[in-house]
Amino acid sequence: MHDSIGIPACFSFGERPTDDPAITRSGRSVFMSVYRTKIAGQCRLITITWCKNLLLHGLSVSVQGQDTDNQYCCKVELKPWYFWRKQGSKHFIVDGKAVNVVWDLKAAKFNGETEPRSDYYVAIACEEEVVLLLGDLKKDAYRKTGCRPALIEPALVSRKEHVFGKKKFSTRVKFHEKGTFHDISIECNNGLVNNSSFGENDQQMEIRIDGHLAIHVKHLQWKFRGNEHIYVNKTRVEVYWDVHNWLFSSGPRHALFIFKPNSSSTSPSSALTPSSPRSSSLASTLLSSQAADSTSGEEYNAGGSSRFCLILYAWKVE
Structure with a gap:
């Protein structure tokens, strides 16, 4: 049938x-x-x-x-x-x-x-x-x-989620199939910056893992694409974002976030440590390639493990 x-x-x-x-x-x-x-x-x-x-x-x-x-x-x-x-x-x-x-x-x-x-x-x-x-x-x-x-x-290859909201977007995910759930929240808002040429329209974004601030992006209108890595329970997680549509498009529009753990990397100190952001062009390229590779299964290797990837579409509604 x-x-x-x-x-x-x-x-x-x-x-x-x-x-x-x-x-x-x-x-x-x-x-x-x-x-x-x-x-x-x-x-x-x-x-x-x-x-x-x-x-x-x-x-x-x-x-x-x-x-x-x-x-x-x-x-x-x-x-x-x-x-x-x-x-x-x-x-x-x-x-x-x-x-x-x-x-x-x-x-x-x-x-x-x-x-x-x-x-x-x-x-x-x-x-x-x-x-x-x-x-x-x-x-x-x-x-x-x-x-x-x-x-x-079975090996979990990827998860993809569409969520809707005005300013805050939340989801839960296991970075490893046998691990524990982690709460992810993403919030975008206007920040007041004193003595700054950006003024009251300065956009900021916060990404929190289990309530802890993991990534804080100021001047988002200039950093609408980028990536950083954080550590969650000693696991390194690469975080990529592209929020261009949030800032510069009209009507229903989504931002794209990718969370990709690397189990071979461990943190030498804290459990949640942001890194320095890499170039926006690199993040933009990886946003496309990661989305394609994880859904096509190309990242599954013969050893039976999969490099898991969470792909999150955050739709902003008025």
Whole structure:
């Protein structure tokens, strides 16, 4: 069974970020996770997409075919009046192998977010193995599918999120799949600078990790693109930003942020240490290349590890 779904264009593998009308018109929050694992005889990318607006929660599952442009997909819409949709299963065929998607979201706690926090599972099974399992009800998932855990553990390649706000934008992320969640907040506002030619229109931006100030950018109208590195629990995280559209465009507009941990680097001293900013041109180039590489899976290596990347689109609304 091939259940097609119109995934937003900005979620297509290998594409650069685009202004997707379906997102900007509806103000829809979108959260996408890309995993790499072995399914139907070869390593493939599995994309889990959660979306949310005023009327429904949506879930879609996409499995990469042999041709990277070919996707096998299924979609679940959790409308309030369709209670049966909150628990069920679907299947489709990937290169001759049956892939089952089984979910239970009856008691899922979203806590106002796009992706559920607890009391749920989404399982993807193929050839009597659960190749990907999300949520905390793992025993229920194995019992329902009747399948064993896969021998190869999925690797999280990237996460991509669209969030909306006026001045402040927040999300939660694990920089490592087995790590703890970290709260990220980004705030842009006018700063008052005494004895400065910038005057009252000086724009400033603050990026906080778990409530701690990690990056403070003054004179944002001159530093609208850039990058710094910080340390979060001794892990070095490269942070890239491009807020040009926030400052110089009209209508619905987004800024782009990339958070990329490097597990091989550790801090010699503090847990949160900003570095000196590098050139804006380098950051601008990496914003494009990181977005393409992480979604295409090119950063996954043969050793079974993935260099994780969080891509955040922060849409400013008036």
